[in-house]
Amino acid sequence: MPIFHSTDLISPGTVVGSFGSAKALANCSKSNAEASCDLAEIRLDLLIQQGIRPTRTDWAHLGGIPLLFTARREDEGGANQLNAASRMELLRLALPDVALIDIEVASISEMKDLLDELRKEAVPWVASYHDFTQLPPTEALKDALEKAAAAGAAVFKAAARVTCPADLARLADFQSENHGIAVATMGMGPLAPSSRLLCAQSGSVLNYGYLGDAPTAPGQWPAQLLKQAISASGSGH
Numbered sequence: 380m381p382i383f384h385s386t387d388l389i390s391p392g393t394v395v396g397s398f399g400s401a402k403a404l405a406n407c408s409k410s411n412a413e414a415s416c417d418l419a420e421i422r423l424d425l426l427i428q429q430g431i432r433p434t435r436t437d438w439a440h441l442g443g444i445p446l447l448f449t450a451r452r453e454d455e456g457g458a459n460q461l462n463a464a465s466r467m468e469l470l471r472l473a474l475p476d477v478a479l480i481d482i483e484v485a486s487i488s489e490m491k492d493l494l495d496e497l498r499k500e501a502v503p504w505v506a507s508y509h510d511f512t513q514l515p516p517t518e519a520l521k522d523a524l525e526k527a528a529a530a531g532a533a534v535f536k537a538a539a540r541v542t543c544p545a546d547l548a549r550l551a552d553f554q555s556e557n558h559g560i561a562v563a564t565m566g567m568g569p570l571a572p573s574s575r576l577l578c579a580q581s582g583s584v585l586n587y588g589y590l591g592d593a594p595t596a597p598g599q600w601p602a603q604l605l606k607q608a609i610s611a612s613g614s615g616h
């Protein structure tokens with residue numbers, strides 16, 4: 380089963396480098412990934428969209444870099460109309476190599492079988508929540524967080540569109556509270572870059588940038604720059 384589970388990496392300042400394309404994944408050397416992030420995210424839904432049927436050889440050259448696997452559902456930014464069964468099949472394929480797995484809060488009930496397997500194998504997982512249109516009311520974030528915690532997630536992660544300074548402050552306030560579960564937050568859209576630094580400084584345990592040339596969310600920093608900025612701001616590892 381999994382070679383390395385990265386609960387150690389679930390700590391403030393961790394930088395996740397996300398591959399936005401199959402080409403970026405194929406062309407990224409292990410040393411380049413190491414210089415840019417602490418954990419690399421492989422978006423299996425994006426590989427499928429680009430005509431690749433993922434196999435473990437697609438990421439074998441990164442051996443040793445902790446890997447986070449995601450098969451995103453379409454209504455939360457996924458690239459294809461992959462149903463829950465297909466997403467679980469993709470994630471199961473990656474299980475021997477996972478450090479962490481991402482499953483949306485909205486998918487908890489339909490992906491229960493996989494969650495049971497993760498629990499048995501003690502594989503930590505991130506319960507994610509995305510809103511590409513707005514920063515939802517704080518109550519909605521809390522509600523999603525409670526579902527994540529009740530389902531046994533190691534991290535609750537929220538990514539939402541931020542458009543004004545008040546959004547940044549509210550997201551950072553949410554991040555700063557002690558919720559009894561590790562939390563990762565990040566903005567998307569026009570103020571995403573500022574929000575990502577502020578959320579990191581407020582204790583976000585997973586801070587996403589992109590590896591290669593294609594962001595996987597609007598407003599992401601290149602991972603290496605984000606790592607440098609977080610480190611320069613004193614909130615890195």
Ligand SMILES: O=C1C[C@@](O)(C(=O)O)C[C@@H](O)[C@@H]1O
Nearest residue numbers: 397449507538565587595596
């Ligand atoms: O959920 C997340 C976070 C993200 O949406 C971001 O905003 O950086 C990028 C996605 O690839 C990842 O799965």
